[in-house]
Amino acid sequence: MRNAIRAKCLAATFVLAATALPTSVSLAAGEATATSTTASAALPRVAVLATGGTIAGQADTRAANAYNAGAVGAQQLVQAVPGIEKLAHLSTEQVASIGSQDMNDKVWFALARRIQEIFDRNEADAVVITHGTDTLEETAFFLDNVLHTDKPVVLVGSMRPSTATSADGPSNLYEAVEVAASPAARGRGVMVVLNDTIQSARATTKTNTTSVQTFASPNSGPIGYVDPASVRFLAPAFQPDSHKYALPSGEQLPRVEIVYSHANMDGVQIDNAIANKAKGIVLAGVGDGNTSKAALEALQRAAKQGIVVVRATRVGSGFVNRNVEVNDDTSGFVVSLDLNPQKARVLTQLLIANGITSPAQVQKAFAATW
Ligand code: ASP
Numbered sequence: 583m584r585n586a587i588r589a590k591c592l593a594a595t596f597v598l599a600a601t602a603l604p605t606s607v608s609l610a611a612g613e614a615t616a617t618s619t620t621a622s623a624a625l626p627r628v629a630v631l632a633t634g635g636t637i638a639g640q641a642d643t644r645a646a647n648a649y650n651a652g653a654v655g656a657q658q659l660v661q662a663v664p665g666i667e668k669l670a671h672l673s674t675e676q677v678a679s680i681g682s683q684d685m686n687d688k689v690w691f692a693l694a695r696r697i698q699e700i701f702d703r704n705e706a707d708a709v710v711i712t713h714g715t716d717t718l719e720e721t722a723f724f725l726d727n728v729l730h731t732d733k734p735v736v737l738v739g740s741m742r743p744s745t746a747t748s749a750d751g752p753s754n755l756y757e758a759v760e761v762a763a764s765p766a767a768r769g770r771g772v773m774v775v776l777n778d779t780i781q782s783a784r785a786t787t788k789t790n791t792t793s794v795q796t797f798a799s800p801n802s803g804p805i806g807y808v809d810p811a812s813v814r815f816l817a818p819a820f821q822p823d824s825h826k827y828a829l830p831s832g833e834q835l836p837r838v839e840i841v842y843s844h845a846n847m848d849g850v851q852i853d854n855a856i857a858n859k860a861k862g863i864v865l866a867g868v869g870d871g872n873t874s875k876a877a878l879e880a881l882q883r884a885a886k887q888g889i890v891v892v893r894a895t896r897v898g899s900g901f902v903n904r905n906v907e908v909n910d911d912t913s914g915f916v917v918s919l920d921l922n923p924q925k926a927r928v929l930t931q932l933l934i935a936n937g938i939t940s941p942a943q944v945q946k947a948f949a950a951t952w
Contacts, residue, residue: 682714
């Protein structure tokens, strides 16, 4: 794993052969501009940061549909997309080469720091991150909460590896760059683009294990649509500024466990989380964030010890509301509202890292968008 992450992100410049496309040569910031045309000089600069995933996947002989995620490099990915050089001056960097099931704090911190640096130094006008789809929503939400910028940041993945028949990676990457390069994308926070659809980091989630139409925003719908000819947002930009948190120094977020509720639930998972020194526990509850009496009692024990307890739901859509079947006020619990368990976990980690731990403060932060 450690080898997969470049401590210092290696910058590679994507420059198409001038002879192949003489009027649309793309140059990264700092490159010689001699071969750049007036038209291409007007293009926005988009930095593509690659982390791996199926979009960079390559077939394996294991089985007909087998592949290895993250096998294809950033530059190769971009070069496989016809016409992308007409959208932006592209630069590429390989930040990691992993399946996103292995995504971790170290890569998150490297990404967040590098993107902030790109914008602070004015190295690019927008950033596109290629990423596996499994945990893409968590990375998008994490970045949305820690990046201080109104410049577009777009995460993109694919459901089929680059070597598949009808691979969806190239068209998704094309459209991600198209969105990132669009002036209308400014001030919208971190976005996710797959299959002609633009979703917000907070609202979107992976909903299908294999279909190319997998990202949806069950509570609010997409924020826009994209096709090769147009980018359409459904509403004006709205980015509340209150939900920005500092990255802790070091490379690790506090331990927060997700506990999945089910019929015949006891308190063992919760007691284990307490024993493992979790600083927070997110309940992936049944229904409106409910769980059994035994699990509730265990959660109350956790809250009494100062562990942040957040009730979310395993349902997949809808809000978890306070004080419905559970007395959150007397139990010292927080509800996740619209955030699914995996995003509630990320926010809880960032809050604890920023010293925000009282149930009232944590609840206020969860409600910041509303
Ligand atoms: N396991 C892959 C990943 O998340 C799946 C994908 O990218 O679609 O990296």
